[in-house]
Amino acid sequence: MHPLISAADLRAWLARRPETVLLDCSFDLADPSAGERAYAEAHLPGARYAHLDRDLSAPKTGRNGRHPLRDRPAYAAWMGRMGVAPGVPVIAYDRQGGMFAVRAWWVLRWMGHADVALLDGGLPAWQAEGNAVTADVPAERPAPAYPDLPPAMPRIDAAQLQPRLGEVQMLDARAPERYRGEVEPLDPVAGHIPGALNRFFKDNLQPDGRFKPAEQLKREFEALIDTERPVVHMCGSGVTACHNLLAMEVAGLGRSRLYPGSWSEWCSDPSRPVAKGAAA
Structure with a gap:
């Protein structure tokens, strides 16, 4: 599948493929708890809720980041x-x-x-097209545990990254003031990994919250990095890095690599x- 689907295309898609799983990651x-409360009030019909901390992240140890990956x-x-x-x-x-659905x-x-x-x-885009939302929670339709397939997205950890500083290209998706170390509302230390460049994830979006056209994104990334070389994406906790x-x-x-632990x-x-x- 293409990484993005429009609200209009999704409505047509669901008519053809009703078995599609919808995940609300607000x-x-x-x-x-705000996202789960919002889901309880209104969501796409048939959608299930995916909680960033509970479903998409492992427990924190104090040394593995704020949203560490769970094991496979x-x-x-x-x-x-x-x-x-x-x-x-x-x-x-x-x-x-x-911002959060990219993690899923x-x-x-x-x-x-x-x-x-x-x-x-x-x-918001779904509702702007006049599509219905609901507060009804769908009945569960569990399947067996997902089979162990080869990962289609590469990753890198801190031990692999540190000796390659100065060699790999890194993109930090945090807000510019956090990247520069002027403020740090979430983590105990301010700053960034030496050599990382800043690409605020919100720069990928148009004012209405949809992604910019592919050609515009291509020009902007090519102006910032050498797109012929590997790229490592990071942010505060490995979530908005997935947006870039x-x-x-x-x-x-092309595919690039995620540093899940991030800053x-x-x-x-x-x-x-x-x-x-x-x-x-």
């Missing part, structure tokens, strides 16, 4: 509970321009599931280097 970092068997069991099986399409969405998209691709896309513009990764896929710039994991070890200010 979330709020400042209020972790845990994700496989969760996917089965959501009704995801090989060949079953999955559409993820949220209310925040894909990446996780499913990492688990080897090819048939997954993001609803471009999320719930998906945007590069939309732009036709929250990196800065938990005082022996790791820290940079501040704008990129040199």
Whole structure:
């Protein structure tokens, strides 16, 4: 599947493929129950809720970042509970321009599931097309645990990344003031990994919350990085980094690598280097 699907195309798609699994990934970092409350009030008919902390992340240890990846068997069991099986399409969405739904998209691709896309513009785009929402929670239709397939998305960890600083291209998806280390509302240390460049994930979006056209994204990424070289994506906790990764896929710039632990994991070890200010 293409990484994005429009609200109009999704409506037609669901008429043809009613077995499609819809995942509402709405979330709020400042209020972790807000997304679930919003889902309870209104969501796409048939959608299930995917909680960033509970479903899409492992428990925190203080050294593994704020949203560490779960192990693959845990994700496989969760996917089965959501009704995801090989060949079953999955559409993820949220209310925040894909800020959190991109994590579900990446996780499913990492688990080897090819048939997954993001609803471009999320719930607001769906409603703007005049489509219905509901408060009804669908009946469960669990499937067996998802089979162990080869990952379709590569990743890198801190131990692999640190000796390659200065060699790999890194894109940090956080807001510019956080990247520069001027403010840090979420993590104990301010700054960024030395050598990383900044691409705020919201720069991928148009004012209405939908992604920019592929050609525009391509021009913007090509102006920032050497797209012929490998790219490592990071952010605060490995979530919005997936937004830049998906945007590069939309732009036709190939798959790049995610550093899931991102800044929250990196800065938990005082022996790791820290940079501040704008990129040199």
